[in-house]
Amino acid sequence: MKKILIIGGGAMGSAFSIPCLDNNHKVFITExxxxxxxKNLSSKNKFHSALKINLPKKLKFKKYSNELFYEKYDLVVIALSLTGIEFIASELKKFKLKSPILVLTKGLKYEKRNKKILTISQTLLKNFPKLNLSVLKGPCLAKELARKCQTSVIIANKNIQIAKLLGKMISTKYYLIEYSKDVVGVEICSAIKNIYSMIIGSGISLNKSSSLFQKSLSEMKYITKRLKGKEDTVLSLAGVGDLYVSAAGGRNSKMGNYLGQGFTFQKAKKKFMANDTVEGEQLVREIAPFILKKFNSKKIPLMFQMIRSILKNKKFLI
Ligand SMILES: NC(=O)c1ccc[n+]([C@@H]2O[C@H](COP(=O)([O-])OP(=O)(O)OC[C@H]3O[C@@H](n4cnc5c(N)ncnc54)[C@H](O)[C@@H]3O)[C@@H](O)[C@H]2O)c1
Known part of the structure; x- marks a missing residue:
């Protein structure tokens, strides 16, 4: 029995507790x-308002506090959204956490000072280079994992043995784990698929979406290679696998669909998705300064069109 702490009690953090509990680990979650x-996690019946299920009673909620970090864990899981990453980076540095860390968060950061794109693991390691850090990505709808639907994801670490140890700890017959050494590639793919699923969603007809799907994969390969990931990783669960699930449904492709119908981004957001977080939009705003400066629009025309339609509120014309 291992001791696992999950930081982030949203949909994904809470769903992730299910395979861990099924493996008889002692699982704590904090928010x-x-x-x-x-409120959800500390309530008696543990009804999770995003997952719409009662979480197992065995899952222990811990109030977020400094004391949490004085304990030893076999695994600390970060399941915050991208906006929480700077916060947790400074916390980890402050407490010099020694436990292995597994990051579920998807996204990229633009570091203005050095004009560089950083992955989440690079953002965390920048603050505290000694972290023992792995990333877990791939096609996983939290609601489905929470209901034990078969789900395959990929753990990346340059030291594949560490990735495999973590995989052994968390895998179940419904949560299947693959492995990769290409940490950068896995992180880039799992982030930019949010933008390409908007692009595919804009196709409206299946014929057009299919052609956008193929073009998206080419652009993802180009970007991944330029940012020092491996081209092949685009064909892994973190790339095409996650792109499929995001393009088939979800908020990014829904927004893309409105853009494809001829709405401008601002109009679609206000009229149909005012209270929704569109991760692809957030990522466009984060990385656009870098992409516009460092990339050639002829190499990644779909990405440039999407940046233009979000930043300049122009119609998405492709
Ligand atoms: N790796 C995977 O298999 C996988 C699967 C699905 C989603 N995800 C990723 O997991 C992350 C969380 O997704 P989710 O569906 O649980 O989202 P959610 O909105 O349900 O939960 C977001 C979490 O981040 C926290 N948070 C938000 N803003 C914060 C801030 N400013 N400071 C600190 N914490 C903050 C919230 O309190 C909550 O714990 C996203 O990056 C998502 O892309 C990963």
Whole structure:
């Protein structure tokens, strides 16, 4: 029995507790930010308002505090959204955490000072280079994992033995784990698929979406290679696997669909998705300064069109 701490009690962090509990580990979950999730997780029946299920009673909620980090864990899982990454980076540095860390968060950061794109693991390691860090990505709808639907994901670490040890700890007959050494590639693919699923969603007809799917894969390969990931990783669960699930449904492709119908981004957001977080939009805003400066629009025309339609509120014309 291992001791696991999950930081982030949103949909993904809470769903992730299910395979861990099924493997008879002692699982703690903490929530540093959202009153809604704190209320859900600390309630008697543990009804999770995003997952719409009662979480197992065995899952222990811990109030977020400094004391949490004085304990030893066999694994600490980070399941915060991208906006929580700077916060947790400074916390990890402060407490010099020695436990292995597994990051579920998807996204990229633009570091203005050095004009560089950083992956989440690079953002965390920048603050505290000694972290023992792995990333887990891939096609995983939290609601489905929470209901034990078969789900395949990929753990990346340059030291594949560490990735395999973690995989052994968390895999079940419904949560299947693959492995990769290409940490950068896995992180880039799992982030930019949010933008390409908007692009594919804009196709409206299946014929057009299919052609956008093929073009998206070519652009993802180009970007991944330029940012020092491996081209082949685009064909892994973190790339095409995650692109499929995001393009087939979800908020990014829904927004893409409105853009394809001829709405501008601002109009579609206000009229149909005012309260929804569109991760692809957030990522476009984060990385656009870098992409516009460092990339050739002829190499990644779909990405340039999407940047233009989000930043300049122009119609998405492809
Ligand atoms: N690796 C995977 O298999 C996988 C699968 C699905 C989603 N994800 C990723 O997991 C992350 C979380 O997704 P989710 O569906 O649980 O989202 P969610 O909105 O349900 O939960 C977001 C979490 O981040 C926290 N948070 C938000 N803003 C914060 C801030 N400013 N400071 C600190 N914490 C903050 C929230 O309190 C909550 O714990 C996303 O990056 C998503 O892309 C990963």
């Amino acid at each position: 540093p930010y959202s009153q809604r999730f704190i």
